[in-house]
Amino acid sequence: MSEQTTLDKVPAPRPASGEKLLEVTGLQKYFPINGGFIFQRRVGDVRAVDGVDFHINAGESLGMVGESGCGKSTTGRLVTRLLEPTGGKVSYAGKDITHSSRKELAPIRSEIQMIFQDPYASLNPRQTVGSIIAGPMEINGINPTGGRERRVRELLEIVGLNPEHYNRFPHEFSGGQRQRIGVARALALDPKLIVADEPVSALDVSIQAQVVNLLQKVQQELGIAFLFIAHDLAIVRHFSQRIAVMYLGKIVEIGDRESIYGGPRHPYTHALLSSSPEADPDDDGRERIRLAGDVPSPINPPSGCRFRTRCWKAQDKCATEEPPLVRLGGNAEGHLTACHFPEEPTIEAREEDIVLDPALAAIEEAADETP
Amino acid sequence: MTILTKPEAEPVPQGSEHFLSVRDLYVQFATEDGTVKAVDGLSFDLDRGKTLGIVGESGSGKSVTNMAILGLHNPRNTTIAGEIVLDGQELTGASPKTLEKLRGKKMSMVFQDSLTALSPYYTVGRQIAEPYMKHMGASKKEARDRAVEMLRRVGIPQPQTRVDDYPHQFSGGMRQRAMIAMALVCDPDLVIADEPTTALDVTVQAQILDLLKDLQQESGTSIILITHDLGVIAHTADDVVVMYAGRAVERGTVRDILKTPEHPYAWGLLGSIPRLSSSVDVPLAPIPGSPPSLLNPPPGCPFHTRCAFVDQVEGDRCRTERPVLPEGRGSACHLTADQKRDIFIEQIQPRLR
Ligand SMILES: Nc1ncnc2c1ncn2[C@@H]1O[C@H](COP(=O)(O)OP(=O)(O)OP(=O)(O)O)[C@@H](O)[C@H]1O
Ligand SMILES: Nc1ncnc2c1ncn2[C@@H]1O[C@H](COP(=O)(O)OP(=O)(O)OP(=O)(O)O)[C@@H](O)[C@H]1O
Ligand code: SF4
Ligand code: SF4
Ligand SMILES: [Mg+2]
Ligand SMILES: [Mg+2]
Numbered sequence: 001m002s003e004q005t006t007l008d009k010v011p012a013p014r015p016a017s018g019e020k021l022l023e024v025t026g027l028q029k030y031f032p033i034n035g036g037f038i039f040q041r042r043v044g045d046v047r048a049v050d051g052v053d054f055h056i057n058a059g060e061s062l063g064m065v066g067e068s069g070c071g072k073s074t075t076g077r078l079v080t081r082l083l084e085p086t087g088g089k090v091s092y093a094g095k096d097i098t099h100s101s102r103k104e105l106a107p108i109r110s111e112i113q114m115i116f117q118d119p120y121a122s123l124n125p126r127q128t129v130g131s132i133i134a135g136p137m138e139i140n141g142i143n144p145t146g147g148r149e150r151r152v153r154e155l156l157e158i159v160g161l162n163p164e165h166y167n168r169f170p171h172e173f174s175g176g177q178r179q180r181i182g183v184a185r186a187l188a189l190d191p192k193l194i195v196a197d198e199p200v201s202a203l204d205v206s207i208q209a210q211v212v213n214l215l216q217k218v219q220q221e222l223g224i225a226f227l228f229i230a231h232d233l234a235i236v237r238h239f240s241q242r243i244a245v246m247y248l249g250k251i252v253e254i255g256d257r258e259s260i261y262g263g264p265r266h267p268y269t270h271a272l273l274s275s276s277p278e279a280d281p282d283d284d285g286r287e288r289i290r291l292a293g294d295v296p297s298p299i300n301p302p303s304g305c306r307f308r309t310r311c312w313k314a315q316d317k318c319a320t321e322e323p324p325l326v327r328l329g330g331n332a333e334g335h336l337t338a339c340h341f342p343e344e345p346t347i348e349a350r351e352e353d354i355v356l357d358p359a360l361a362a363i364e365e366a367a368d369e370t371p
Numbered sequence: 372m373t374i375l376t377k378p379e380a381e382p383v384p385q386g387s388e389h390f391l392s393v394r395d396l397y398v399q400f401a402t403e404d405g406t407v408k409a410v411d412g413l414s415f416d417l418d419r420g421k422t423l424g425i426v427g428e429s430g431s432g433k434s435v436t437n438m439a440i441l442g443l444h445n446p447r448n449t450t451i452a453g454e455i456v457l458d459g460q461e462l463t464g465a466s467p468k469t470l471e472k473l474r475g476k477k478m479s480m481v482f483q484d485s486l487t488a489l490s491p492y493y494t495v496g497r498q499i500a501e502p503y504m505k506h507m508g509a510s511k512k513e514a515r516d517r518a519v520e521m522l523r524r525v526g527i528p529q530p531q532t533r534v535d536d537y538p539h540q541f542s543g544g545m546r547q548r549a550m551i552a553m554a555l556v557c558d559p560d561l562v563i564a565d566e567p568t569t570a571l572d573v574t575v576q577a578q579i580l581d582l583l584k585d586l587q588q589e590s591g592t593s594i595i596l597i598t599h600d601l602g603v604i605a606h607t608a609d610d611v612v613v614m615y616a617g618r619a620v621e622r623g624t625v626r627d628i629l630k631t632p633e634h635p636y637a638w639g640l641l642g643s644i645p646r647l648s649s650s651v652d653v654p655l656a657p658i659p660g661s662p663p664s665l666l667n668p669p670p671g672c673p674f675h676t677r678c679a680f681v682d683q684v685e686g687d688r689c690r691t692e693r694p695v696l697p698e699g700r701g702s703a704c705h706l707t708a709d710q711k712r713d714i715f716i717e718q719i720q721p722r723l724r
Binding site (some may be wrong): 271 | 427428429430571572573574575576577599600601602603604605606625626629630639640641643644645646647648649651654655656657658661662
């Protein structure tokens with residue numbers, strides 16, 4: 001497969017990079033929980049996203065990481081307006097689209113695209129690759145010069161697939177090739193922003209590398225901005241200029257790559273980085289922080305700081321006052337942290353493991369006693 | 372002198388020094404398109420209390436192999452040949468009834484997807500208790516106590532109350548722990564964990580791997596860990612088998628495989644992963660090309676269509692002769708030992724920084 005495909009068909013000029021393409025303020029999404037027999041009534045809410053602020057510049061990639069269930073996918077679907085926000089504001093290219101109707105969204109729809117996690121489930125098995133990629137053009141009534149078929153063949157080439165595969169079906173492709181088809185489909189409408197929700201988690205490392213390279217190429221050469229959601233911290237680091245760390249519906253730390261990976265301040269970011277295993281059997285140098293088992297619920301989030309039930313630095317203030325997301329002394333511009341008692345900006349090893357899980361601590365003590 | 376063991380009745384089976392021994396395993400599926408050779412002559416061993424990591428490309432036969440050990444393939448379209456010996460007992464020819472008895476007690480599996488493996492209709496506690504009643508003949512009360520005990524052991528807080536929760540009331544990490552509790556409830560001697568942490572973020576992943584390790588230390592369980600995450604392998608496995616196109620292409624200790632790999636496919640795998648410390652300006656280096664068809668595997672070395680070192684092997688052996696994997700530490704590749712070492716040190720290792 002050619003990794004060196006050139007992009008000599010660079011389309012229309014882009015907004016200058018550095019300009020805010022997407023801006024999100026106070027974004028909220030509550031899912032109602034209904035209860036009651038016969039008469040369903042609202043008994044509570046899942047506060048999936050609860051007051052999130054961030055922006056993405058044109059041509060930039062913002063990585064998003066955080067625990068399962070912390071609201072990453074929901075954020076992605078709010079931004080693409082597949083979901084209606086409960087509160088807050090989403091503006092795209094200076095235009096408020098928070099509650100835009102389908103019709104108002106139509107011209108923007110083509111500019112914001114989504115790539116999904118599962119390359120097997122997200123492609124219709126009965127459609128040829130050609131009609132899958134041409135689909136969005138048809139729906140949006142777009143007729144590129146030279147015709148749709150020519151554009152599809154062009155796109156296949158851009159993503160490193162053979163244009164002759166036009167009439168093949170998805171099952172004839174490997175996982176990595178299928179994910180490329182998904183990328184070609186997302187590129188069909190010449191987007192300015194792509195929300196990629198775990199685009200490589202289901203793929204093995206070699207195929208992962210193929211797809212990440214491809215996405216990076218379209219980002220750099222076509223100037224497309226990304227919201228890149230993933231579990232793998234090394235991949236996020238590789239792909240994103242800035243990174244947002246989410247915890248239980250909120251962003252707890254956000255900043256440029258060097259700040260987040262080199263000088264993180266929020267205890268949760270420290271925990272995340274210390275848990276990421278590197279493929280080196282000798283790599284025991286880094287600190288290890290193991291979090292307690294009881295993940296708090298987004299239905300009843302803890303008062304004050306939401307991380308306090310698992311935080312080793314928590315004090316009384318953490319229960320009463322919610323820490324604002326602000327720039328701390330010594331931090332680079334744009335590096336914001338929501339914590340009353342931040343950690344030192346270091347990733348150096350700790351003296352001792354921090355074990356926050358009582359059951360785990362008990363098991364380990366027992367293991368230590370019986371050598 | 373009384374003879375306590377029956378010398379003839381229980382002949383020592385081949386390879387019995389290992390707790391689990393897989394020899395020349397073949398698993399083939401009859402499909403409309405032809406015969407899929409999913410596992411094509413695979414051998415490996417696992418000792419008591421040890422962890423074997425299995426890595427390899429998507430579709431290389433990792434899951435199929437382990438389903439064969441557990442006897443979970445549909446016999447109607449599956450042909451299994453070769454030898455699987457678990458603690459002296461041959462499994463490939465065993466009756467479904469025998470296998471059923473062994474599953475849960477002697478060997479058990481943690482499936483990749485906890486949501487589909489746990490039933491939404493029964494409480495977590497009941498699903499953990501059921502195999503315990505079945506295999507250990509425990510009463511309902513005993514089994515419930517055992518379920519609480521297991522939930523506690525896998526680190527679920529307030530197990531006495533959580534035991535009555537339904538799976539959807541658990542978070543992803545808690546469900547995965549519940550599955551592990553279910554797999555461990557009868558103290559199985561062999562646990563097979565198929566991508567147990569892929570869907571989880573790194574903090575939950577670390578918790579689960581720590582738990583598996585701690586439990587292994589407590590009860591001497593043998594573990595097969597299938598994953599595409601080499602970071603996970605580095606921190607949990609003792610030995611590693613690298614699979615490619617239904618075969619083992621390299622075998623060694625975790626240190627051998629990650630520090631001095633010998634097979635060009637293993638080099639490619641290690642070269643593909645981004646590291647937290649690697650330069651962000653250099654593109655990742657995937658293995659070029661795509662995996663071979665399992666319907667018509669290519670002759671010779673199955674990796675030759677993607678291998679950069681074919682020319683360094685004399686003659687046309689890469690395309691004509693299938694390299695064999697020696698017993699113990701080694702790799703199935705025609706390159707000489709010196710070539711493997713030199714290429715790795717000169718060309719591969721510098722790229723892994
Ligand atoms: N349609 C829905 N109805 C009710 N609750 C929902 C719905 N969608 C998501 N949630 C809840 O919202 C929270 C956030 O979910 P979301 O899918 O955004 O998490 P995530 O960060 O993407 O997690 P993961 O890493 O596991 O994909 C979870 O508690 C989830 O259970
Ligand atoms: N029941 C079946 N019928 C036909 N082919 C099958 C069947 N089950 C698996 N296969 C094929 O056997 C091969 C090996 O599959 P297996 O699930 O073992 O791969 P794997 O190594 O576990 O991959 P992954 O990392 O993606 O889980 C694949 O090509 C698969 O398509
Ligand atoms: S605000 Fe308090 S509880 Fe929250 S992360 Fe900081 S120290 Fe921990
Ligand atoms: S046998 Fe030949 S083709 Fe196969 S891995 Fe070795 S050098 Fe490459
Ligand atoms: Mg998600
Ligand atoms: Mg599998």
